[in-house]
Amino acid sequence: MITIRRSKDRGHADNGWLKSHHTFSFASYKDPDQMGFRSLRVINDDWVAPGRGFGAHAHRDMEILSYVLEGKLAHKDSMGHTEVLGPNEIQKMSAGSGVIHSEFNGSESEPVHFLQIWIEPATKGTPPAYQQIKFDPEEKQNRFKILASSKPGAGSVQINQDAEMAVTELSPGSEITHSLSPDRAAWLHVISGSVTVNGEPLSEGDSAAVQAEQKLQVVCSSPTSAEILLFDLA
Numbered sequence: 001m002i003t004i005r006r007s008k009d010r011g012h013a014d015n016g017w018l019k020s021h022h023t024f025s026f027a028s029y030k031d032p033d034q035m036g037f038r039s040l041r042v043i044n045d046d047w048v049a050p051g052r053g054f055g056a057h058a059h060r061d062m063e064i065l066s067y068v069l070e071g072k073l074a075h076k077d078s079m080g081h082t083e084v085l086g087p088n089e090i091q092k093m094s095a096g097s098g099v100i101h102s103e104f105n106g107s108e109s110e111p112v113h114f115l116q117i118w119i120e121p122a123t124k125g126t127p128p129a130y131q132q133i134k135f136d137p138e139e140k141q142n143r144f145k146i147l148a149s150s151k152p153g154a155g156s157v158q159i160n161q162d163a164e165m166a167v168t169e170l171s172p173g174s175e176i177t178h179s180l181s182p183d184r185a186a187w188l189h190v191i192s193g194s195v196t197v198n199g200e201p202l203s204e205g206d207s208a209a210v211q212a213e214q215k216l217q218v219v220c221s222s223p224t225s226a227e228i229l230l231f232d233l234a
Contacts, residue, residue, distance in 0.1 A: 001212050002198060005034075007205025010045075017052035021045040023189070023207055037187050037209050038233040039161050042118035045205065047111055048073075053104025059095035063119040063159040065148055066091040067167070067229075069191065070113040072106030081130050085114075089134045090147040092157035096126040115191070115229070121160040122150075131157040140169050142176065144230065162234040169227045170195065170220035178216040178230060185233050186210040188218070193226025195219060 011022035011029025022029045023043035024036050036042070041062070053074070066073060066085060073085040077093065078100040085091050085106075093101065105112045135155055139145045144166040146156045168176055170193075180186055187209055194203045196219045202208060210216060220226045 001210070002200050003209040003211075004200060004202070005207040005209065007203065010205065017049040019047040021205060036120075037231075038185055039120045039122075039163050040117070040187055040231050040233060041120050042116065043189055043207070044116040045113075046116060047113050048103075048105045049111055050105055051108045054102060056100050056102045058098060058100050059093070060098040061121055061124045062095045063121055063148075063161055064093045064095060065117040065119070065157070065159075065165065066093075066103075066114055067117070067147070068112065068114040071110050073112050073114050074104045074106035075101065077101035077130065079128055079130055083132055085132060086134075088137045088140075089132060090157055092129075092131045092148060092159060094121070094126065094129040094160055096121075096124075096128040096160075099128040115189075117165065117229075119148075119159060119161050119163055119165075122162065123160060126160060133157055137169070140167050140227075142168065142170055142174050144168050144176065144178065164232040166230045166232070167191075167227065168218075168230070169225050170218070171225055172220055172223055175217065175219045177218070178232070180210070180213055180215065180232070182214075183234070186213075186216060187231040187233065188216070189229045189231075191227040191229060193220065193222035193224060195226050195228060196221050
C-alpha cells in the first residue's frame with residue numbers, strides 16, 4: 001500500500017528570513033493526521049536567508065539529521081563542535097539527555113537550502129553525540145547511498161533507532177529498486193525532479209508512505225536528474 005503526501009498539502013511558514021515546508025506537524029503547523037510515520041517525526045524543507053539562522057536552543061531525546069542541498073550551514077553546540085556543513089555531507093546530532101545548539105547560514109551573501117530530519121530514538125537519556133561525514137557525489141549516482149543507520153559503518157552516521165536513511169540521484173529514465181522486509185515500512189521523499197514509485201507519480205516535495213509492499217521500484221521520469229531520500233523503518 002502506498003499513500004501519497006503531496007507537496008502542496010504540507011505545512012508552510014514564511015518568517016521573511018526563513019521559509020519552510022513541513023511534511024509533518026511542526027511548530028505552528030498542527031495536523032493530527034500528520035504527526036510522523038513510525039519513528040520518522042520531522043522533515044522540514046528550509047531556506048534560510050544570508051547571515052540569518054536559529055539562535056541557541058535546546059533539544060533532548062531526538063536524532064536530528066541535516067542534509068544541505070545548496071549553500072552552507074554553520075553549526076555550533078554545547079558539546080564543543082563548531083562546524084560548517086555543505087552539499088553531499090550528512091550531519092547527525094543525537095540530542096539524548098540534552099544539548100544546546102545553533103544553526104546559521106554560513107554565508108553572508110547566499111541563501112542556504114537544507115532538509116532537517118528528526119527521528120525518535122529507541123532509548124532516552126543517552127549521552128549526546130555528534131557526527132558529520134562528507135561523501136563523493138558519485139556515491140549516490142543511480143544507487144542508494146546510506147547516510148544514516150543504526151549500524152556503525154564507513155560513510156554513514158550512526159543513529160539510536162532501527163532505521164536507515166539513504167539518498168540517490170537518478171539520471172533521466174534510470175531505475176532503482178529497494179526490497180522491504182515484511183515487518184518494515186518505507187517513507188520516500190522527492191528532493192528534486194520527478195519519479196514514479198511502483199507506478200505512482202511523484203514530483204518535487206512529494207512523499208510516499210509505503211507499507212505491506214515487498215519491493216519499491218523507483219524510476220526517474222523527469223528530463224533532468226531526480227534526487228530522493230528513502231527511509232527504511234521498523
